[in-house]
Amino acid sequence: RLAERRALPGRARPVGSLVWMHGASVGESLSLVGLVEGMIARGFSVLVTTGTRSAADLIGARLPAGAVHQYMPLDAPRWVARFLDHWQPDLALVAESEIWPNTVVALHARAIPLLLVNGRMSEQSFAGWARAPRTAKALLARIAICLAQTRDDAERFVRLGAPRVSVAGNLKYDAAVQPADRQQVAYLGDMIGDRPVWVAASTHPGEDAAAAEAHAALKDRFPRLLTIVAPRHPYRGGDVAACATAHGLRSA
The missing domain is CATH 3.40.50.11720 (3-Deoxy-D-manno-octulosonic-acid transferase, N-terminal domain)
Structure with missing residues (x-):
């Protein structure tokens, strides 16, 4: 196009x-x-x-x-x-x-x-x-x-x-709340359960590292902490995962 x-x-x-x-x-x-x-x-x-x-x-x-x-x-x-x-x-x-x-x-x-x-x-x-x-x-x-x-x-x-x-x-x-797959939302909700969660939304290169560093600093105090990083451009998902690995964190 x-x-x-x-x-x-x-x-x-x-x-x-x-x-x-x-x-x-x-x-x-x-x-x-x-x-x-x-x-x-x-x-x-x-x-x-x-x-x-x-x-x-x-x-x-x-x-x-x-x-x-x-x-x-x-x-x-x-x-x-x-x-x-x-x-x-x-x-x-x-x-x-x-x-x-x-x-x-x-x-x-x-x-x-x-x-x-x-x-x-x-x-x-x-x-x-x-x-x-x-x-x-x-x-x-x-x-x-x-x-x-x-x-x-x-x-x-x-x-x-x-x-x-x-x-x-x-x-x-x-704006109205955007539609979502209810089954997928329920599935993710079950996976997360009662874990403490924080979200780094619309991140740009460099900000992913800050999120990973924050998680690394907090994980001993909050061992079940879940950090969700939503990059501004979705194709950067692999870069975000690599950043987490570089900080010794597991990612999916």
């Missing part, structure tokens, strides 16, 4: 009004599921794009009927134009902080409203944008509505030139 990154579509455009929603990775795309369902209930078809394979694998299996998934095209003018020519969205929603200049400009030129939902602007990102204030204002002024997670996020968007900003909270807290 690499061709989708060059805006060569892998699906036909649904008939009727279409909302395009984009979430870069797993967390952002899952936060959009409730909005996808709401739009479909209102009679829209929905196109969901992501930028990572892990998000594509996860969201592709969870989209309801009436929604399709594609990879986000790279932010090159020719490919953005090709993407919009094919999909012709009536509305675009982007999650958190995915502000791609050519995409923003192209949507505005075609009078397609762009909404930033679950908007996030960290102090570090704000400092980066603030070094190019004209560019920041030129882009953010083209966003029809910005729904920020917090007052601090909202203030930073306003200071950079976004004209219509509201605080709407974090969509991730509104």
Whole structure:
């Protein structure tokens, strides 16, 4: 599906009004599921794009009927134009902080409203944008509505030139609990029993070692301790297991 990154579509455009929603990775795309369902209930078809394979694998299996998934095209003018020519969205929603200049400009030129939902602007990102204030204002002024997670996020968007900003909270807290295999959950629960458990979630390289070191330091005091490491990218499972072995720990 690499061709989708060059805006060569892998699906036909649904008939009727279409909302395009984009979430870069797993967390952002899952936060959009409730909005996808709401739009479909209102009679829209929905196109969901992501930028990572892990998000594509996860969201592709969870989209309801009436929604399709594609990879986000790279932010090159020719490919953005090709993407919009094919999909012709009536509305675009982007999650958190995915502000791609050519995409923003192209949507505005075609009078397609762009909404930033679950908007996030960290102090570090704000400092980066603030070094190019004209560019920041030129882009953010083209966003029809910005729904920020917090007052601090909202203030930073306003200071950079976004004209219509509201605080709407974090969509991730509104998302429904994701489905799970009840038999598998029960099986794991029986295996764990009453052991003390701690979880290191969404780890990156280097953080696995910290988790292993913490477990090694605690195992004498808590001999039945179970540490669960959930790496940010699942393909790193083998690296995590090797890290545990290097610290003299058993892993599965």
